[in-house]
Amino acid sequence: VQLVESGGGLVQNGGSRKLSCTVPGSGFSVPAMAWYRQAPGNKRDLLARISSDGSTTYAESVKGRFTISSDNAEKTVFLQMNSLKPEDTGTYYCYANLGPGIVIGTTRYYELWGVGTVVTVSS
Numbered sequence: 001v002q003l004v005e006s007g008g009g010l011v012q013n014g015g016s017r018k019l020s021c022t023v024p025g026s027g028f029s030v031p032a033m034a035w036y037r038q039a040p041g042n043k044r045d046l047l048a049r050i051s052s053d054g055s056t057t058y059a060e061s062v063k064g065r066f067t068i069s070s071d072n073a074e075k076t077v078f079l080q081m082n083s084l085k086p087e088d089t090g091t092y093y094c095y096a097n098l099g100p101g102i103v104i105g106t107t108r109y110y111e112l113w114g115v116g117t118v119v120t121v122s123s
Contacts, residue, residue: 008117021094025076033077039090
């Protein structure tokens with residue numbers, strides 16, 4: 001089971017883009033969600049995290065430019081990206097911490113990852 005991100009694409013240097021990701025299903029809450037980025041040849045890095053109480057943390061590289069937000073009722077997380085730079089290019093992944101876990105089929109999942117969406121910032 002994987003999440004599906006939306007909003008990726010090609011954007012010019014200095015431009016903006018908004019990503020979104022929804023955890024499907026009902027009857028459970030999501031304690032925390034986050035966005036990661038993996039640039040070509042690099043490891044996957046945490047960019048921003050938001051808890052269900054609204055508290056947020058950011059990587060230094062995106063602080064002041066990116067904003068993470070969420071709609072807890074819809075189990076949706078957003079990433080507003082402003083002042084994009086070529087070094088922001090990469091595959092962006094959504095992550096959901098499911099706390100005690102949810103059962104899908106016969107499997108209990110404690111976390112879910114997105115399939116990734118590519119953001120390319122042209123110089």
